[in-house]
Amino acid sequence: MAVSFDLFGTLVDVSYPDDPAAVVADELDARGVAVPDDWGDAYREVHIDAPEGAEVPLPAHVSAALASRGVDAPNNASRHAVVSAFDPEVTTRPGAREALDAAADRGSVGLLSNCSVPELVARTLIRADVDRDVFDTITTSVACGWRKPHAQAFETVARGLGVNVGDLIHVGDDPRTDGGIEALGGTFVDVAEVPLSEFSAWLKNRDGGGTD
Incomplete structure (x- = not known):
């Protein structure tokens, strides 16, 4: 058995900036980058023509947004x-550790x-209050290049777990993205219907109560 878990909104809750464009602008300014006056508009515009389902790393987007206004960001300033x-700030969701342990007791576990x-x-x-070592593989869209529900995102984590994607159980909170596993023959477990605290059950x- 192989189980993969979504992270944000599933295993943990995190705080995000209310105005990410403004926070990124402050960090650019702190690194000597001349932030354009219309940065808010530039940040919200699409600058990289990526294939459908592909992930555009945010530093690449920020660099492209600056370049669209004639601003250079040297020394990897956009990434930093x-x-x-x-x-x-990270809050571990109730039942996260228990759900991960239950999955690990039955096979391989991915993120x-x-x-x-x-x-x-x-x-x-x-x-987070979880044991990172429980994961046999960790797949992120920024690393693999594809966002759920694209098939290649699920196929990447399945390969890391050594299983066919159709045999994968994926646990998440968003049917639009995490639920994409169903189109590939796998199983989606929605934490709104099966809370993490009930995942072991x-x-x-x-599996009929066994522990294969």
Whole structure:
């Protein structure tokens, strides 16, 4: 058995900036980048023509937004600014540890997260009350290049777990994205219907109470 978990909204809740464009602007300014006067507009515009379902890393978007206004961001300033801007407070959701342990007792466990900010998933896991070692593979959209519900996101985590994607159980909070596993023959567990605190019982019912 192989189970993958979504991160944000499933295993943890995190705080995000109310105005991310403004926070990124402050971090750029702190690194000597001349932020354009219409930065709010530039930040919201689309600057990279990516294929449908592809992830555009936020630092690449920020660099492109600056370039659209004739501003250069040397020394990897865009990446450093974005990483600093998204420095979350993390709250582990009830039942997260128990759900992960229950999955690990039955097979391999993966993490599959839509996240355009480099390092954010790793820093979130460090601050969460979960054992990072429980994950046999960690897949993020910023690393693999594809966002759920794109098939390649699920296929990437399935490969990391050594299973066919159709055999994957994916636990998440968003039927629009996490539920994409169903189109590939896998199983979606919606935490709105099966809370993490009940996931162990769900697994037992699924396998008839065994511990394969």
